[in-house]
Amino acid sequence: MYDVVSLFAGIGGIDLGFIQSGFNVCWANELNHAACNTFRHNFGSQYLVEGDIHDIDESIIPHCDVLAAGFPCQSFSIAGKKKGFSDPRGQLFFDIIRIARKIHPPIIFLENVENLMEHDNGNTFQVVHASLLELGYIVHYRPMPSHEYANIPQTRRRIFIVATWDAGFSRNFRFPEPMPLTVRATEWIDRRVRQPDIYYFTGKTPFERYAIDCVQRDDIIYRTYHGSITETRDYMCPTLTANMFKPHNAPLVRDCYGVRRLTLKECLHFQGFPPDYYFPKSITISDAYRQIGNSVTVPVVARIAKQISVALSRCNGETF
Secondary structure (H helix, E strand, O other): OOEEEEEOOOOOHHHHHHHHOOOEEEEEEEOOHHHHHHHHHHHOOOOEEEOOHHHOOHHHOOOOOEEEEOOOOOOOOOOOOOOHHHOOOHHHHHHHHHHHHHHOOOEEEEEEEHHHHOHHHHHHHHHHHHHHHHOOOEEEEEEOOHHHHOOOOEOOOEEEEEEEOOHHHHHHOOOOOOOOOOOOHHHHOOOOOOOOHHHEOOOOOHHHHHHHHHOOOOOOOEEEEOOEEEEOOOOOEOOOOHHHHOHHHOOEEEEOOEEEEOOHHHHHHHOOOOOOOOOOOOOOHHHHHHHHHOOOOHHHHHHHHHHHHHHHHHOOOOOO
């Protein structure tokens, strides 16, 4: 079994994808206390280290076959201010490089927003690429939208990077191929079931009244962005974001009982988490929405992890 070290673990979406593909997560780190609580609730506390990555001494991190990191994306996202490496969150990428230089894992797995490739006219991605090359890694990367690579009806566009210092692995590794989307988002929403009152709009605020007027169709999910409401195309769920804890940024639907936000369970489903994954009672609904929006689409990671496993097995253990 191959070992994974997970940085910026969040609520464990990347970890779960690797676990589902037969890997063992031996060490993980996350700063946010609420996310750590959710992680421990679902995975236990055996290997999670809570704290600032800046304070992590590389010598305590175990050897691993894969160093995985979904490093913070807000600095590069179209939806954010796009400050890139001038934002302290953007600079966290260099902690990945610091740790990789110390433990020199055979494989590095990275995930970020697709706009990472275009940010600052491509200069940001050039820095990422060059930093890995300088450590001796061969870099593979591919944008992989959830609706094209996981049969998940969410328009979530992300880039995935798999880097290795092993030429044999590099020759054998292939990203998974696109797959047909066979399900509509509306099929995952049972509009006949009344959800808890907290999800429904009552018309008490101007935005809620606006939403009740706008959200008329009962066969799609509506996208909201900074208070503007639009219909989604192709019967898909809009990208789930960390800001969807705010009602004016939340995906909306009309069911048999009114207009409401997507529930936490529905959002987890659209990120590909299993039915038994959920939040501890100590987590607020706002924190739960943030955590889902900051996570990954698990089946996309699982498919890539499976390809990594196949490539490793073809190397016959010669260099690992």
